[in-house]
Amino acid sequence: MFSQKIWSLVFNLICSLLLLLPNESLSSPLSSSEPSLHSTSLNKRYNEKIYNIKITKESFAPDGFEREMYLINGQFPGPTIECNKDDVLVINVENCLNEDTTIHCHGIFQRGTPWYDGNPGETQCGIPPNETFTHKFNVNQSGTYWYHSHSRTQYIEGIVGPLIVHDPQDPYIDEYDEEIIILLQDWYHTDSKTLLATFLSPESQGVEPVPDNGLINGKNSFNCSAAPKDSVCKDAPLAGFNFVQGKKYRLRIINTSTFSAFIFSIDEHSLDVIEVEGMITKRHTVHRLPINVAQRYSVIVEANQPKAKYWMRGEMETTCFAQQNPNLNSLVKAVVSYAGCDDKDPSSKAWSDSVKDCVDLDASDLKPYKTQNVPDVDHKIKITISFQNDENNITLGYINNSTYKIDVKYPTLNKVFDGVTTYATDQNAFVIEKCEIIDLILNNTDNGEHPFHLTAQTCQTI
Ligand SMILES: *[C@@H]1O[C@H](CO)[C@@H](O)[C@H](O)[C@H]1NC(C)=O
Ligand SMILES: *[C@@H]1O[C@H](CO)[C@@H](O)[C@H](O)[C@H]1NC(C)=O
Ligand SMILES: *[C@@H]1O[C@H](CO)[C@@H](O)[C@H](O)[C@H]1NC(C)=O
Ligand SMILES: *[C@@H]1O[C@H](CO)[C@@H](O)[C@H](O)[C@H]1NC(C)=O
Ligand SMILES: *[C@@H]1O[C@H](CO)[C@@H](O)[C@H](O)[C@H]1NC(C)=O
Ligand SMILES: *[C@@H]1O[C@H](CO)[C@@H](O)[C@H](O)[C@H]1NC(C)=O
Ligand SMILES: *[C@@H]1O[C@H](CO)[C@@H](O)[C@H](O)[C@H]1NC(C)=O
Ligand SMILES: *[C@@H]1O[C@H](CO)[C@@H](O)[C@H](O)[C@H]1NC(C)=O
Numbered sequence: 001m002f003s004q005k006i007w008s009l010v011f012n013l014i015c016s017l018l019l020l021l022p023n024e025s026l027s028s029p030l031s032s033s034e035p036s037l038h039s040t041s042l043n044k045r046y047n048e049k050i051y052n053i054k055i056t057k058e059s060f061a062p063d064g065f066e067r068e069m070y071l072i073n074g075q076f077p078g079p080t081i082e083c084n085k086d087d088v089l090v091i092n093v094e095n096c097l098n099e100d101t102t103i104h105c106h107g108i109f110q111r112g113t114p115w116y117d118g119n120p121g122e123t124q125c126g127i128p129p130n131e132t133f134t135h136k137f138n139v140n141q142s143g144t145y146w147y148h149s150h151s152r153t154q155y156i157e158g159i160v161g162p163l164i165v166h167d168p169q170d171p172y173i174d175e176y177d178e179e180i181i182i183l184l185q186d187w188y189h190t191d192s193k194t195l196l197a198t199f200l201s202p203e204s205q206g207v208e209p210v211p212d213n214g215l216i217n218g219k220n221s222f223n224c225s226a227a228p229k230d231s232v233c234k235d236a237p238l239a240g241f242n243f244v245q246g247k248k249y250r251l252r253i254i255n256t257s258t259f260s261a262f263i264f265s266i267d268e269h270s271l272d273v274i275e276v277e278g279m280i281t282k283r284h285t286v287h288r289l290p291i292n293v294a295q296r297y298s299v300i301v302e303a304n305q306p307k308a309k310y311w312m313r314g315e316m317e318t319t320c321f322a323q324q325n326p327n328l329n330s331l332v333k334a335v336v337s338y339a340g341c342d343d344k345d346p347s348s349k350a351w352s353d354s355v356k357d358c359v360d361l362d363a364s365d366l367k368p369y370k371t372q373n374v375p376d377v378d379h380k381i382k383i384t385i386s387f388q389n390d391e392n393n394i395t396l397g398y399i400n401n402s403t404y405k406i407d408v409k410y411p412t413l414n415k416v417f418d419g420v421t422t423y424a425t426d427q428n429a430f431v432i433e434k435c436e437i438i439d440l441i442l443n444n445t446d447n448g449e450h451p452f453h454l455t456a457q458t459c460q461t462i
Pocket of ligand 8: 384
């Protein structure tokens with residue numbers, strides 16, 4: 001069925017850049033009834049981990065403020081999906097909403113299985129209401145990832161969860177005792193359809209809505225005196241983490257924010273960065289770790305302080321916001337409690353190391369654990385990122401002066417399989433040769449930071 005055809009390199013970047021190249025005519029697994037991806041050989045070689053996730057919309061109050069939001073298997077954040085490197089991951093997504101949805105496994109390359117990348121309009125059509133969609137793919141990478149809805153703004157209202165790929169050969173495996181997952185995100189009390197409509201109106205002038213709160217593992221408190229009169233709001237607990245003195249923890253920190261960057265720290269404890277988005281690094285010690293939207297870090301923390309409680313802090317970088325929310329408490333806290341400590345609130349001291357406003361950790365401080373040679377490039381693709389007003393004065397994102405238009409009915413990948421080689425300008429598709437190595441040079445001309453990411457990378461013979 002897929003015979004000896006060559007896959008093209010398909011990658012796409014969030015913010016709608018798409019690079020792809022269909023080269024020879026490709027047989028289309030999308031038109032076959034069951035895109036089972038050479039599963040017989042996979043099943044022979046690898047273990048299979050199966051997850052069933054059911055997406056619903058319900059009333060919930062992560063920070064004590066009740067609102068309608070999305071839950072996965074009745075919980076928020078969604079359940080942890082985890083497997084070992086080289087396992088096959090099967091994720092059955094049941095859509096119990098009255099709108100379509102998708103699930104994107106953020107950072108997973110999907111080599112050989114781009115149709116499971118969960119990008120509506122690019123790699124698939126949305127999963128219709130009351131339907132189940134099965135993702136099944138080989139995970140040939142390790143590290144800290146997350147999964148989220150890629151449909152409209154659904155992820156900012158709860159369709160998020162951690163995805164962890166363990167590597168039995170991880171060089172740091174003997175240097176920590178336990179793993180702890182930490183999700184940081186901004187949180188809004190207004191539904192995202194309203195926020196998006198406000199943002200995409202001439203009145204907003206491109207100024208992004210600001211969050212009402214921030215959450216650590218889906219929790220925080222909110223000062224209900226700032227809640228509208230007719231709302232339901234009550235005290236809610238902070239997230240808590242338990243340490244045992246003398247133990248070492250690998251914290252897997254995932255920024256599932258929409259807008260707000262955080263500076264993460266634990267009072268009086270150092271953080272040794274050992275992984276950046278799947279790449280194992282040499283140890284790099286910091287006290288305050290800036291983490292941008294969708295970024296992930298693993299840090300090793302040693303519980304080497306007196307038995308007590310300590311604040312874990314996620315400081316939202318509000319200086320990067322174009323407007324301010326007077327009710328926002330930008331310091332998101334959680335409590336780290338040592339076993340055997342007394343019940344008093346933490347009285348720990350925050351680290352005071354200065355961190356540059358609104359920029360990432362200096363990448364030159366992060367050295368890959370294993371030296372890798374940078375291959376020669378075949379050519380360079382330069383793109384300019386800007387925000388501009390369209391003819392109706394609505395601020396949109398542009399790549400080389402072209403704003404992307406989603407084609408929900410005919411996803412790009414289907415076009416690739418149908419042998420389409422030229423794309424409309426508003427598809428922002430850049431066609432490259434099979435297995436070419438390119439430098440992608442992004443020139444961000446906006447005054448805000450814009451993280452980009454690569455997905456559905458495929459370059460192999462199947
Ligand atoms: C989905 O199923 C529910 C419960 O059976 C039903 O009420 C609803 O109308 C269905 N939605 C769609 C779009 O078919
Ligand atoms: C996994 O990835 C490595 C490194 O990219 C590659 O050498 C290997 O062939 C891949 N294995 C499979 C089963 O795809
Ligand atoms: C909540 O906000 C009100 C009004 O700003 C303020 O008076 C009160 O002290 C705040 N409560 C707490 C616990 O911070
Ligand atoms: C998460 O990313 C958002 C968006 O860039 C950023 O504003 C926020 O500070 C980040 N949070 C953390 C903890 O880094
Ligand atoms: C984007 O625009 C720049 C400047 O005009 C140009 O040099 C570059 O080749 C364009 N990129 C692509 C991929 O077309
Ligand atoms: C867009 O905004 C500018 C400046 O505010 C105004 O002069 C212009 O009339 C607006 N155009 C439209 C189409 O609304
Ligand atoms: C975008 O359009 C403007 C105005 O026409 C032009 O000056 C600029 O060079 C273009 N940028 C790119 C990257 O093509
Ligand atoms: C990025 O774009 C700006 C505005 O078009 C231009 O002035 C600058 O030279 C570009 N930078 C690079 C490195 O190409």
